[in-house]
Amino acid sequence: MKFKHALLIDDNNTDNYIAKHIITQSNKADRITIKNSAIKALEYLNTINHANEEFIDIIFLDINMPEMDGFDFLDELIKFPEEFIAKTSVFMLTSSDHPKDIDRATQYSVVKKYIVKPLTDDILNELK
Numbered sequence: 001m002k003f004k005h006a007l008l009i010d011d012n013n014t015d016n017y018i019a020k021h022i023i024t025q026s027n028k029a030d031r032i033t034i035k036n037s038a039i040k041a042l043e044y045l046n047t048i049n050h051a052n053e054e055f056i057d058i059i060f061l062d063i064n065m066p067e068m069d070g071f072d073f074l075d076e077l078i079k080f081p082e083e084f085i086a087k088t089s090v091f092m093l094t095s096s097d098h099p100k101d102i103d104r105a106t107q108y109s110v111v112k113k114y115i116v117k118p119l120t121d122d123i124l125n126e127l128k
Contacts, residue, residue, distance in 0.1 A: 001028070004029070004031065005029065005032075005056050006028075006029040006058045008020060008035070008060050009035050010060070010061075010093070011036050011062065011065040015118070019119045022118075022121060023119075025121075026121055026125070033056075037065060037066070037067060038070065038072060042076050049084060058091065059089070060093040061090055062092075062095075064095070064096065071104060074108050074110065074111070089110070090108070090112060091111070092105045092111055094115070095116065112128075113127065
């Protein structure tokens with residue numbers, strides 16, 4: 001499956017670099033945007049929302065970030081209009097393999113899969 005616009009949200013530049021490289025090499029996204037914080041990502045999504053631009057169709061989201069973590073981001077994301085949320089798939093891309101985090105992520109209907117870093121070609125090819 002090919003995505004029109006992927007959004008990477010992670011405060012770790014190395015992890016963003018790896019994920020962007022994997023997505024670019026696999027030719028799975030026409031466009032990739034990187035935000036180094038959940039707050040900046042929400043600001044970006046609000047800009048798209050207000051400009052009536054095509055909404056992001058895939059988000060790779062880290063959990064552990066300063067100021068606002070991935071779960072706080074999800075709490076804000078689900079407040080967006082349903083027509084945007086229905087077009088978006090969120091994949092948790094995190095270093096946490098803690099069962100509590102995995103269980104919590106499954107409580108959000110927008111989260112399609114929980115992935116423990118790093119993103120690989122094989123994992124990317126499995127995404128739907």
